[in-house]
Amino acid sequence: MVKQMIAPSILSAQRLNLQADIDQAVAAGVDMLHIDLMDGVFVPTLSFGPAFIKDIRTITQVPLDAHLMVCNPEHYLDEVIAAGADLINVHVESTQHIFRLIQLIHAAHKKAGVVLNPGTAVTTIAPLLATVDNVLVMTVNPGFGGQAFIDAMLEKIQQLAQLKAQHNYNYTIEVDGGINDQTIQQCAQAGANIFVAGSYIFDHQIASQIQKLQQALK
Ligand SMILES: O=C(CO)[C@@H](O)[C@H](O)COP(=O)(O)O
Numbered sequence: 001m002v003k004q005m006i007a008p009s010i011l012s013a014q015r016l017n018l019q020a021d022i023d024q025a026v027a028a029g030v031d032m033l034h035i036d037l038m039d040g041v042f043v044p045t046l047s048f049g050p051a052f053i054k055d056i057r058t059i060t061q062v063p064l065d066a067h068l069m070v071c072n073p074e075h076y077l078d079e080v081i082a083a084g085a086d087l088i089n090v091h092v093e094s095t096q097h098i099f100r101l102i103q104l105i106h107a108a109h110k111k112a113g114v115v116l117n118p119g120t121a122v123t124t125i126a127p128l129l130a131t132v133d134n135v136l137v138m139t140v141n142p143g144f145g146g147q148a149f150i151d152a153m154l155e156k157i158q159q160l161a162q163l164k165a166q167h168n169y170n171y172t173i174e175v176d177g178g179i180n181d182q183t184i185q186q187c188a189q190a191g192a193n194i195f196v197a198g199s200y201i202f203d204h205q206i207a208s209q210i211q212k213l214q215q216a217l218k
């Protein structure tokens with residue numbers, strides 16, 4: 001049985017009080033921190049760049065999950081790797097050479113994930129499933145925190161879980177967007193193992209929100 005992991009998305013944390021928010025999340029026992037890189041082109045918003053991952057790396061030992069929402073992810077990969085990300089998630093829609101990117105991430109001894117926008121079918125990444133360490137299913141349209149979970153994504157999670165069991169693949173299944181104490185249960189039942197939550201955690205009392213998610217997974 002794969003470990004269930006909670007990964008707060010620091011996009012929703014207080015930027016001017018970030019270290020305190022991260023410390024609280026880590027003290028509450030989270031398994032990973034999720035960092036959204038956005039370039040204003042692949043998604044209409046700007047967020048953090050690779051240098052930010054490097055800064056976060058200096059304040060915590062918790063594994064870092066980099067979610068690249070950028071065009072030409074190959075331009076940023078070396079920097080993201082050097083910054084200390086442990087899991088690097090690349091959108092299949094963002095590059096013509098997803099396989100090469102996965103190989104480069106593996107060559108750097110990092111975990112490689114492929115991300116699916118809500119409109120992208122699982123069949124698109126069928127040739128990658130034997131190779132990747134993680135599949136990230138976007139459960140909202142990427143670009144913003146605080147959006148509502150798209151129910152139709154549950155079927156995609158189920159498909160990935162079925163393929164994994166059928167072929168004995170090794171990837172984890174991550175969900176990102178609209179995760180709360182209800183949707184986390186639906187995603188876990190469908191077969192997801194890594195749960196990213198931003199506004200649910202950081203818009204309220206951090207430790208108690210994390211506890212509610214942990215409780216919902218029991
Ligand atoms: O990648 C993204 C958004 O594009 C996410 O990681 C968000 O930060 C999730 O926020 P919530 O939906 O949990 O508020």
Ligand SMILES: [Fe+2]
Pocket residue numbers: 009034035036067176196
């Ligand atoms: Fe994300």
